[in-house]
Amino acid sequence: MSKHNAIVFIYIDEESNPIAELQTPIVFNLDTTKLSDGEHTLKIISRFDNKEGLKIIHFNVRNGPIIHMEGLSDNETVNGTLPLMLNAYDTGRNQSFIIKGSENPRTIPVWVWVIALVFIAWAAFYIVTNFSL
Template identity: 90%
Template sequence: MGKHNATVFLYIDEEPDPIAELQTPIVFNLDTTKLTDGEHTLKIISKFGNKEGLKIIHFNVRNGPIIHLEGLSDQETVNGVLPLMLNAYDTGKNQSFIIKGSENPRTIPVWVWIIALVFAAWGAFYLVTNFSL
C-alpha cells in the first residue's frame, strides 16, 4: 500500500483481538449476524506513522425476530390476571417494499372507537332531525 494510507484496527465490544486490520481507504462489510442481539461497541483505532486515532461507535443489533407485546408496558404496576397478546415475526428485510408491523395484529385504539361513536351519533341526530315525518 502507499505511504499515505493509514492502518485501521476494528474491535467489537471488549475483545482483545481485532476483527479486522485494514489499509485505508477501504469499504468493510460488518457482518452483524455473527453478533448477539443487543448493544455492542465498535472501536476503531487508526495508526499513521507514530500517530494514533480512536473512534468508538455504540450500536444495537436486532437480527432476531421482532417481538411485540400488547397488554403490559415496561415498569407498569399490575395485579390480577393479564390477557397478553404476543407476536414475533421477521422483518423481511430482503423485500423492497415493507409496511413495518403489518404482520402484527393489534387492537383498535380507544380514540378510533370514540371518533366512530361520535360520528355515528351525529349521523343518527342528523337523520332524526331532518327526515322525521
C-alpha cells in the same frame, strides 16, 4: 504503509484482536449475524504517519425474531388475571421496505373508536337537522 492513506483497525466489544485491518478508503460490511442480540461496541482505531485516531460507536443487534406483547407494559402495576396477546416473527433478511410490525395483529386503539363515534354522531345530527321534512 502508503503515504496518502490511513490504516484502520476494527474491533467489536472488548476483543483484543481486530476483526479487520484495512487501508482507507474502504467499504466494510459488518456481519451482525455473528453477534449475539443486545448491546455492542464498534471501536475503530486509525493510524496515519505517527498519529492515531479513535472512534467508538455503540449499537444494538436484533437478529432474532421480533417479540410483540399486548396487555402488559414495562413497569406497569397490575392485579388479577391478565389476557396477554403474544406474537413472534422474523422480519426477513432482505433490504426491501417492510413496515415494522406489519405482520402483527393489534387491537384498534380507543382513540380511534372515539373519533369514529364522534364522526358518526355528527353525521347523524347533520342528516336529521338538514333533511327533516
